[in-house]
Amino acid sequence: MKIGRLKKRSYRSCLLMSRQLLLVTLIVLILLLSTSLCYAQEITVAAATDLRPALDEIASQFEPASGVHLHVIYGSSGDLFHQIQNGAPFDVFLSANVEYPQKLQSAGLVVPxxxxxxxxxxxxxxxxxxxxxxxxxxxxALLDPAVKKIAIANPEHAPYGVAAMSALKKANLADRLSSKIVIGENISQAASFVLGGGADAGIIALSLVLAPATRSQSNRTCKQKTQRRFCGDSDSKLLGR
Known part of the structure; x- marks a missing residue:
């Protein structure tokens, strides 16, 4: 898969973590949570789909070491947000933006x-x-006649979809390319459209492209970039405690 990074936008940013540092950070997060839930046999994690490669690796190491099963539910951050609003019993929420966790905090659905x-x-x-x-x-490059379909995540509930549309609007291309855009329910589905040939191009998460499952298919030409913040919520009040 060839890659072109998009131009930096006005998203609030923090230090970019390497894949290894991200793994360590998430492991520490889950270990801290498991300490507070020391009698739990299972921890339920709701996570944005771009985290699947990292979390699958974490689960394979965490479960044998702790004896606690990690039940990870993947989806778009918006869908997971609405599930939490409706009472889903998640222990950890790893969102692809800060807005959804902030809204949950304002609603009193997570520990302040x-x-x-x-x-x-x-x-x-x-x-x-x-x-x-x-x-x-x-x-x-998306104006190339060879590009018939462009895959993005659903901007209605997927932060990566919002970022993709923002990039297109900033480049004054959103209206010109609107007829070419195909929507994935989440960023993983948008990536699968490109890999599977359902779309000629896509605007997706770099983390998915660098995952071992897709890296062998990649041939990168990085030109522009945009950064976004990610955040996580732990110790949800939805556990009935």
Missing amino acids: KSYFEYATGKIVLVVRADSKIDLSAGLS
């Missing part, structure tokens, strides 16, 4: 000020490795 930033995310413009589309022009 329990959320914190744990990583910075990037969106990237991608095509398959065998594509002839030249990404050197950045987002303008």
